[in-house]
Amino acid sequence: MSQKKPEKLIDEKGIRYDGRKLDEMRPVKIEVGILSNADGSAYIEQGKNRILAAVYGPREIHPKHQALPDRAALRCRYHMAPFSVQERKSPAPSRRELEISKVMREALEPSVFTEYYPRTAIDLFVEVLQADGGTRCAGITVASLALADAGIPMRDLVAACAAGKVEDHLVLDLNDVEDKSSDGADMPIAYMPSLNAVTLLQMDGMLTPEEFEQVLTMGIEGCKQIGQLQKEALKAKYTVVKEGEAEKGEEAEEEAKE
Amino acid sequence: MSSIMAAKVRAKRVAQLIARGKRLDGREVDSYREIQIESGLIERAEGSARVRMGKTEVLVGVKIEMGEPFPDTPNEGVLTVNAELVPLASPTFEAGPPDENSIELARVVDRGIRESKTIATENLVIEPGKNVFVVFVDVYVLNHDGNLIDASALAALAALLNTKMFNYEVKEGEVKIKPGYKPLPLNNYPIAVTFAKINDKLIVDPWLEEEQVMDARLTMAVEKDGKVCAMQKGGYGTFTAQQVLEAGKIAQQKATELRALVVKE
Numbered sequence: 001m002s003q004k005k006p007e008k009l010i011d012e013k014g015i016r017y018d019g020r021k022l023d024e025m026r027p028v029k030i031e032v033g034i035l036s037n038a039d040g041s042a043y044i045e046q047g048k049n050r051i052l053a054a055v056y057g058p059r060e061i062h063p064k065h066q067a068l069p070d071r072a073a074l075r076c077r078y079h080m081a082p083f084s085v086q087e088r089k090s091p092a093p094s095r096r097e098l099e100i101s102k103v104m105r106e107a108l109e110p111s112v113f114t115e116y117y118p119r120t121a122i123d124l125f126v127e128v129l130q131a132d133g134g135t136r137c138a139g140i141t142v143a144s145l146a147l148a149d150a151g152i153p154m155r156d157l158v159a160a161c162a163a164g165k166v167e168d169h170l171v172l173d174l175n176d177v178e179d180k181s182s183d184g185a186d187m188p189i190a191y192m193p194s195l196n197a198v199t200l201l202q203m204d205g206m207l208t209p210e211e212f213e214q215v216l217t218m219g220i221e222g223c224k225q226i227g228q229l230q231k232e233a234l235k236a237k238y239t240v241v242k243e244g245e246a247e248k249g250e251e252a253e254e255e256a257k258e
Numbered sequence: 259m260s261s262i263m264a265a266k267v268r269a270k271r272v273a274q275l276i277a278r279g280k281r282l283d284g285r286e287v288d289s290y291r292e293i294q295i296e297s298g299l300i301e302r303a304e305g306s307a308r309v310r311m312g313k314t315e316v317l318v319g320v321k322i323e324m325g326e327p328f329p330d331t332p333n334e335g336v337l338t339v340n341a342e343l344v345p346l347a348s349p350t351f352e353a354g355p356p357d358e359n360s361i362e363l364a365r366v367v368d369r370g371i372r373e374s375k376t377i378a379t380e381n382l383v384i385e386p387g388k389n390v391f392v393v394f395v396d397v398y399v400l401n402h403d404g405n406l407i408d409a410s411a412l413a414a415l416a417a418l419l420n421t422k423m424f425n426y427e428v429k430e431g432e433v434k435i436k437p438g439y440k441p442l443p444l445n446n447y448p449i450a451v452t453f454a455k456i457n458d459k460l461i462v463d464p465w466l467e468e469e470q471v472m473d474a475r476l477t478m479a480v481e482k483d484g485k486v487c488a489m490q491k492g493g494y495g496t497f498t499a500q501q502v503l504e505a506g507k508i509a510q511q512k513a514t515e516l517r518a519l520v521v522k523e
Contacts, residue, residue: 102358109494197496203489
């Protein structure tokens with residue numbers, strides 16, 4: 001599946017080549033709790049991105065010397081499948097993947113009450129099955145849900161989204177082609193909506209101070225939208241009431257009224 | 259446990275000072291340590307520079323070789339940045355393959371240079387798609403006393419400014435080296451400015467004592483026209499959008515100050 005790069009990524013009316021408006025996110029589909037072995041798991045599709053996340057732990061830590069006396073060690077592995085990109089990617093972890101694993105861990109750790117589980121490990125695995133730009137953000141979004149699904153106490157969900165500049169327009173949620181356009185900029189942001197706290201912030205490309213402020217604001221708005229979708233995904237998993245149970249519930253309510 | 263208790267006591271002390279706008283080493287919250295830059299001390303390298311930022315010391319060597327371009331950019335030379343946290347620089351550094359800290363350091367320095375299009379890579383092509391110049395920027399940390407990113411980025415820029423390209427000619431498909439040198443073509447001068455957040459306050463150029471107790475770190479690279487060209491947050495703490503914008507304003511001023519130390523125009 002080769003991607004043809006269109007001549008212009010954004011037309012005169014401000015519509016992007018994939019039909020989106022400038023501040024419009026790609027379609028997002030999230031599922032929580034889909035792997036039976038993991039303590040928590042989640043799956044996200046954002047545009048053509050397809051990413052799985054799984055959490056194991058809190059569990060005994062190996063090697064032992066990595067144990068932290070005052071909190072759990074959150075360990076994070078971001079990894080791309082060899083078939084996830086156009087040219088086959090070697091399965092050995094690249095420098096890019098190691099850096100993303102680090103910033104991802106630092107983006108998620110502020111949200112977790114690691115101090116509840118000293119000397120243990122919380123292992124987080126993020127596998128990119130198909131990549132289409134913005135995988136670190138979608139990876140954080142889905143990883144945070146996997147942590148929640150594992151029942152680990154958290155201060156807030158971490159929602160992530162990128163904003164940036166493409167062909168002199170400021171846009172939300174860049175896909176791969178937009179990200180690679182020349183003279184653009186990309187600013188991935190992770191954010192805890194209830195705490196108004198930015199937990200990941202990176203940027204490449206060039207932005208004037210004015211553009212910088214606008215992109216930051218737009219990205220945080222995107223994170224808030226993602227945060228809503230995360231909540232809905234958790235509710236879809238945990239508040240589905242089985243039919244029989246629903247009737248019982250109604251009866252109980254009626255009894256209570258009487 | 260004792261080390262954790264000691265760290266917590268120290269963290270409290272540093273935080274109390276910063277709340278009053280003071281720092282352990284007597285600096286203002288927005289001032290750098292004393293900076294010394296020496297260029298061209300490695301004769302075997304095409305370019306080199308050593309930066310001392312307080313007790314932090316970083317040496318950068320630039321080597322230029324011929325090699326293949328990337329398939330998607332056949333008409334551009336190649337930039338490669340690598341960082342070594344040399345074991346002699348700190349009791350916490352170990353020999354072995356690069357760990358995530360050295361990879362992050364290299365990639366943040368790389369991003370500042372690459373995104374600001376500092377090196378005119380289009381002028382480094384010998385034969386399109388086949389033979390180009392590869393610029394290796396090797397960051398060598400010699401003493402770690404905090405803020406390796408700013409010291410390394412500054413040393414990398416100083417080394418690139420000091421880099422000499424050999425003259426050459428292409429005869430019957432063969433590259434021949436000619437005598438004489440010319441400077442490496444540069445378009446821009448990015449400067450990295452790093453902040454630490456301690457006790458909800460931003461300070462510039464954290465030294466080791468402050469890095470050990472900081473909640474989070476934010477680096478902004480600013481190019482010559484004041485555009486932000488790279489950014490990296492580190493550490494387990496968080497920032498508010500307001501703090502990021504405040505950091506952006508301070509970074510502009512600091513970048514101008516630091517740039518004047520290396521770029522003499």
